[in-house]
Amino acid sequence: MTPSEVLLSEIRAQPEVWRAALERRDAVAATAARLAAAPPTLVRVAGHGTSDHAAIYASYLLRLLCGWTVVRDSISLPLYYGLPAAKPGELAIGISQSGETPDVVEWLRAAKAGGATTLAVTNGERSALADAADHLLPVGAGAEQSIAATKTYTGTLVAFALLAGALAGRGDQLAAGVAEAADAADATLPGLERAVEPVAEALAPAQRMYLSARGLELATAYEISLKLTEVCYVGAKAMSATAMAHGPVAALDETLPVWLIAARDATLPAVREAAQRAIAARAPVVASGAAAGQLEGAAHVLQTPALGEPLLSPLLSVLPGQLFAVALAHAKGIDPGAPRHLRKVTSAA
Amino acid sequence: MTPSEVLLSEIRAQPEVWRAALERRDAVAATAARLAAAPPTLVRVAGHGTSDHAAIYASYLLRLLCGWTVVRDSISLPLYYGLPAAKPGELAIGISQSGETPDVVEWLRAAKAGGATTLAVTNGERSALADAADHLLPVGAGAEQSIAATKTYTGTLVAFALLAGALAGRGDQLAAGVAEAADAADATLPGLERAVEPVAEALAPAQRMYLSARGLELATAYEISLKLTEVCYVGAKAMSATAMAHGPVAALDETLPVWLIAARDATLPAVREAAQRAIAARAPVVASGAAAGQLEGAAHVLQTPALGEPLLSPLLSVLPGQLFAVALAHAKGIDPGAPRHLRKVTSAA
Known part of the structure; x- marks a missing residue:
């Protein structure tokens, strides 16, 4: 396949990626249960580019479904200005498709050092970000070859939707919605x-x-x-x-x-x-x-x-x-x- | 003056606007003292365009000087999706040059209804935003005729700098810095x-x-x-x-x-x-x-x-x-x- 055909094939593969996520529902529910045991006072999120856009979606979804306030946080304040990245009682979420974005990994480590609970949302299940975090929400989109992220973007949205649904006691409803969305996308x-x-x-x-x-x-x-x-x-x-x-x-x-x-x-x-x-x-x-x-x-x-x-x-x-x-x-x-x-x-x- | 000359004159007037702000230092210190009496658990800020850019500056400054975390918050979540805009113990800051930006005013009212302390940062001291807020931080840039905001932008930065300085017990240092900046700008x-x-x-x-x-x-x-x-x-x-x-x-x-x-x-x-x-x-x-x-x-x-x-x-x-x-x-x-x-x-x- 040419690079252009690879990109198109990754766009077309998205409904399958979303359906595959439904098979990980039990693991997502278990992660949600651990997070819900001590609801965070504040959620901090960091990511770049496409991951930051997934963070925008997550900020709406977690507030709408769980009432949690989400800050798309400054990475530079802890990394360059020496401030604490987070406080105890907070949840810090690092988003990176590869799981290897250096300053996001460093930020998540700083948040953990500050006492926050940490969550990695990544397509790289064996990555520095996953290693640094208390909890992992895998994207599971398979290898993405194109430089332009497509299936990892919507895969990240689905991961957040399933997590927020489980947190809000609406896991079944969101899962059914993802299945409906996959069918609608195919059509x-x-x-x-x-x-x-x-x-x-x-x-x-x-x-x-x-x-x-x-x-x-x-x-x-x-x-x-x-x-x-x-x-x-x-x-x-x-x-x-x-x-x-x-x-x-x-x-x-x-x-x-x-x-x-x-x-x-x-x-x-x-x-x-x-x-x-x-x-x-x-x-x-x-x-x-x-x-x-x-x-x-x-x-x-x-x-x-x-x-x-x-x-x-x-x-x-x-x-x-x-x-x-x-x-x-x-x-x-x-x-x-x-x-x-x-x-x-x-x-x- | 032509509209172009008016814009240039407003750019050139900025050092004077900053110096004028120094004359309101006592009022700013009094506002800071009232806010510091109950440090907020979270600061929410809303504004559009230039006011949102002043909010970016404020988010760094309040964290660096006071350790306060600032969310540039979604206006649409309370206004269109019916969520509470804020919680008791939080500080909500609405920024608007005119003080009449409708959804910022509505957002600040919703934050107050939710129990937050509210602060208006505006060049419109007699405006809907000022009326809606518990506290007022005036920008005091004088009438701005140009559509492109210039002196109200830096005037808003100065207002935040003086407030954050007072909150951090560094009011004298920041005030001296503003005077130095005005001289440097003139030069x-x-x-x-x-x-x-x-x-x-x-x-x-x-x-x-x-x-x-x-x-x-x-x-x-x-x-x-x-x-x-x-x-x-x-x-x-x-x-x-x-x-x-x-x-x-x-x-x-x-x-x-x-x-x-x-x-x-x-x-x-x-x-x-x-x-x-x-x-x-x-x-x-x-x-x-x-x-x-x-x-x-x-x-x-x-x-x-x-x-x-x-x-x-x-x-x-x-x-x-x-x-x-x-x-x-x-x-x-x-x-x-x-x-x-x-x-x-x-x-x-």
Whole structure:
């Protein structure tokens, strides 16, 4: 397979990764029981790039399902400024696909030294991060060859969904939801692969793009932004639908497309307002997500199915973005499987 | 004055705004004493755009000086998903230049209803936000006419610095540092105004730009990014120096300049590594901040003075970015004082 075909195959493999996670439910429930024995006063999370976007999702999910407040914490404060990373009674979660991201590992060790309970969320079950942590939540996505993370991203979301479900006594419901999402993804992926092609052709000249959402789908906006940046070299920027009105809207014109992820929940009016402002500024709007059809006037619509468990919608709403990144790279004449200047495990300090 | 001249005059007025804040020191100390009477278990902050960037600075400062953990909190969880905004024992800080940003006001009211102590940080001393809060930390920057916030941004940083200093029993030291920063800014601004001109000429064709730092200067990267977006319509994206290595580096080439803010502290090696990666990818690098001279190979250097109190460096390091935004707009043929599609008080839901 070419690198581009490998990337596509990893995108298509996601429903299988999610189903495989369901087979580890008992282990997740056992981890949840150990964590729930002493509910944390505060949850601190650290990760970079795609792992940070999974942390955004986790921050919404753990608060919505468990009432736990989550800080996407500064790594530099303990590592460079010498502060305690965490306190006793807190839960520190390190997220890293490889489990080898140096400063995330070091941060988790510092949190443990500070007295916090520590959890590693990683696809590297035998890794420095897993070794450093009290508890392990494996992602179990299998080897990911592409530099652009796809199945490890949604695999991490599923891991958090199963954990938060178990913590909230809603494990069965979330597990059923993951199974439903996997079936919906299988049913939707072939159509989406075709649907993104004309959008990529239309937006091929774009050098900049905004990605926006509000609430639970914010993680999706950030993750699609990163895919477009690393796979297609687009200057893509994610922001909340409300933040867009606080300045970035000024840059909008017909050369700056706006990709909006619309959820079927109370955030929809804010996303609709962002769509109207983008359209008024003549920006091409891509409407995506489960409520894509409700963003009137969008130039392009990439709808994803509504799920019985709306907390799992981000599993589906990222799919058109992943596929669009591949299609846009092709439309731009870039090999989406071989991003420049990148290694798979990032070792930057 | 033209809108462009008004913007420049507001940039130049900043040292005076900072000095004026020193005259309110007693009131700030009284507010600090009331807050310190019951140290918060957690600090939650909400704000949009420039106010959110001030929140980044506050999150570092309150942790470094007081050991308080700060969450830049989700507004949507209480407003759209119905969760409690805060708990008793917590401190909720709403930041808004006008004091009229609707969802920040609503969020602060929800935090108060949840039992938290509330603090308004605003340039609008008679505003809905000030009315809603238990305590007020005025910014006192005077009327800001330009849509692009400049003196209210650094005015908010100074307010937080004086508050955190008072909380930490280091009020005199921080106040002296603010006075030193004002003098240094007065001495530096005229030279910086000239120094940004050739940089703006060289980078005039840029449609995209990365802004990056690590640690305390991260707020500066985000704030300059927003100025470039709203004043010059650049697709500007801020990220930590480490996050850049996790994907965005792939997009770098000679058409994508990277502006790095280098501090004289332990984060410098991480920023130097980011500079080396950007240069290796042939990106034009602008080295800025108090340690700008230590980023070898940068195409442009915009050095700011080192201060006796390094926690106040972000007051100076944002100045070249503000001035560059004006110069770049002129170089692009845009009126920097009249951004498209924007009103001064943002009323988006």
